[in-house]
Amino acid sequence: MSGRLHISNPVVRRFNNLPQALQYSLIYAAALGLSKGLALVMVPVATHYLTPADYGRLDVLQTLADLLSILIGMGLAETLYRYAGSADNPEERNAAAANIFGMALCLGGFALVLGQLCAGPVSRLLPGDISETDTRLILFSLALCGTILVPLAWLRMQNFAWLYLAGTAGRVALQVAISVLLLTLGFGVTGVLSATLISAIVLAAYLIYKQYQDTGIRFDFTRFRSYSVYGGPLIFVGIAGFVLGSFDRWILADSVGTAKMAEYALAAKFGLITAVLIQPFDLWWHARRFSRLKEADGPQACARFAAIGIIIALFAALFITAAGPLMVRLLTPEAYHGAIDYIPWLAALAAVHNITATLNFGAMTQRSTWRPAAVDCSAAALALTGYLLLIPLYQAWGAIIATSIALVSRCLVTLYISQRILPLPYPLRRLTLLVVISLLLISLTPQQPLSWATLGLYPLIFTAFVTAVISSGLIPLSLLPARLQQRLHTLHRKLSLPGNTGK
Structure with missing residues (x-):
């Protein structure tokens, strides 16, 4: 099996x-x-x-x-x-x-x-x-x-x-x-x-x-103690994730009622399909990264696969930004169509959340997980403060702004701490450039009903993303089938940007 x-x-x-x-x-x-x-x-x-x-x-x-x-x-x-x-x-x-x-x-x-x-x-x-x-x-x-x-x-x-x-x-x-x-x-x-x-x-x-x-x-209750030291702080990581990913809907339900909150809740469901698209890779890689680290080229391999995971997260967010509004229009009554406005940004936030989970590997190699717990709880406190201040004023957009500030802050701090514990050779400059390009493409993706004008933009947007990925050299061609390697190697030489071999 x-x-x-x-x-x-x-x-x-x-x-x-x-x-x-x-x-x-x-x-x-x-x-x-x-x-x-x-x-x-x-x-x-x-x-x-x-x-x-x-x-x-x-x-x-x-x-x-x-x-x-x-x-x-x-x-x-x-x-x-x-x-x-x-x-x-x-x-x-x-x-x-x-x-x-x-x-x-x-x-x-x-x-x-x-x-x-x-x-x-x-x-x-x-x-x-x-x-x-x-x-x-x-x-x-x-x-x-x-x-x-x-x-x-x-x-x-x-x-x-x-x-x-x-x-x-x-x-x-x-x-x-x-x-x-x-x-x-x-x-x-x-x-x-x-x-x-x-x-x-x-x-x-x-x-x-x-x-x-x-x-x-x-x-064996003596083992339970050591397992609790490692897994116990992850409860706080999870609670912080709940605050960052779901608690805003409770405040919205209390503030504007469950009927109005349903639009945002539906958008969150479609936005979180981003995480579903990322999970196939994560289900394989996160279960194997500890054993892979112990091998001869472990740090290099872990950095390489992390970069691939980040690319998948960015592509997933872009895909849901394009497909989510169409799915809402096809699958739900018109009373739910207000959800469309929120989908691109919730998809992008789901990608940021996943990127953080990919970059926290260094902190997860310790015998205790109190560092990621402290970082995540701080981010949750920041988000909760934002929810209480911004949701009464801006409703769903207030929740999105507060979550954005908290998740981006958490991602940067997590990267810093994990690199201090276990320095991995991430190609940070190329990854940062790709993130910026992806956010720009998400903002340019049309959300209005399909027409000939908007339909023509989708191939251009996805072509731009694929071109940026190939030009960056972040995906090793050796991971792909031989015939595809040959085609992409030729394309990569044509599209390669000066200096893309550096970090």
């Missing part, structure tokens, strides 16, 4: 001849494409059966899930990468994985009991008049978070990419099928949350069985 298919077929043979990084990225892309494509089916269905106010309530519960999954997950996937990924032998790797999964089960059981006890008070604290039943459903689903995230991370570490694809896409397919059925029967938000819970139970049951087969489950 790794990235290689053993089937006699010309297409499969071509796939097997691709570089390993590209093979796994394509499989993870298929997993995300199927998952998000199926989830995208829910957009026209949900906006048809749910009023904007109900859609806003569902978004409030989903942002609650974002927050609590951070607390329940406790950075255990990252802890698995750190301790199992840097283990010196298979026995130690399996022991680390078994104990981290045991820790996940303990946290999940505790979260299940505590969540059901606290469901009533939590529902009353949430904005938007959320029912206690809906709160119980989302809290039950979240208790399964660790039992899903850790085994999925293990599959990625073991290169069981096809199994990862089957698990993630299968869960979403089941969730969407049940959601559509329950929405048509009139169950509203409760139906969507019930579908989420059922699909989570099915996937968790299989993954617990699979993990037990692979590594067993252990409860």
Whole structure:
């Protein structure tokens, strides 16, 4: 179930001849494409059966899930990468994985009991008049978070990419099928949350069985202490990420109501497809970068793959800037079309968020993660201050301005600290120039309905981006198939800018 298919077929043979990084990225892309494509089916269905106010309530519960999954997950996937990924032998790797999964089960059981006890008070604290039943459903689903995230991370570490694809896409397919059925029967938000819970139970049951087969489950509490030192601060990183990525919608819901906030929430969903487009590469690379660093050319390889990840993030933001408005017009009623104005900037912010996660590798190599926690909490405090000051004045644009200031500041500080801990040879000047060019192209991408005039601009914008990438020399041609290498090598010589070999 790794990235290689053993089937006699010309297409499969071509796939097997691709570089390993590209093979796994394509499989993870298929997993995300199927998952998000199926989830995208829910957009026209949900906006048809749910009023904007109900859609806003569902978004409030989903942002609650974002927050609590951070607390329940406790950075255990990252802890698995750190301790199992840097283990010196298979026995130690399996022991680390078994104990981290045991820790996940303990946290999940505790979260299940505590969540059901606290469901009533939590529902009353949430904005938007959320029912206690809906709160119980989302809290039950979240208790399964660790039992899903850790085994999925293990599959990625073991290169069981096809199994990862089957698990993630299968869960979403089941969730969407049940959601559509329950929405048509009139169950509203409760139906969507019930579908989420059922699909989570099915996937968790299989993954617990699979993990037990692979590594067993252990409860070595002396190890739990060292894992907590590493993963514990990541809770604060996650909470800061929640503030930077979702909490603005809670303030907006309280300030302008869930119906008006629904436009911004929908834009955020489309903007965050940027992160989905980036994830295939990240799912492969982030699970392997610790072991890659230990190899002979580790620092150079880590810098090279980080640059590739940044290019993918910038392209994803540009793509969503162009495609997002069209998708909103095709998939949603006119009452939601105000979301279009926000999509380009939310897509760009999603790219900045991902670039920060790519550049924080140096800080993540330490035995404790308090440095990234401190940086992220400072950025969250800056964003929260901006939300409280700017949202009452400028509503959604105030949220975007505050988030922009916080995310850019966090990215720069993270790069500085990580380079102090683990200096990697990033091509910073070329990357900075590419970021500036990408932001300019995003600002020039038309958002109005398609016409012959606007349609002609899209090829020009994407051609300009590809030209800038090739000219920069940031993607090594050796990573591509031989025939494509030859064509791009010729094109690269023609387009190469003076001095592009420097940093």
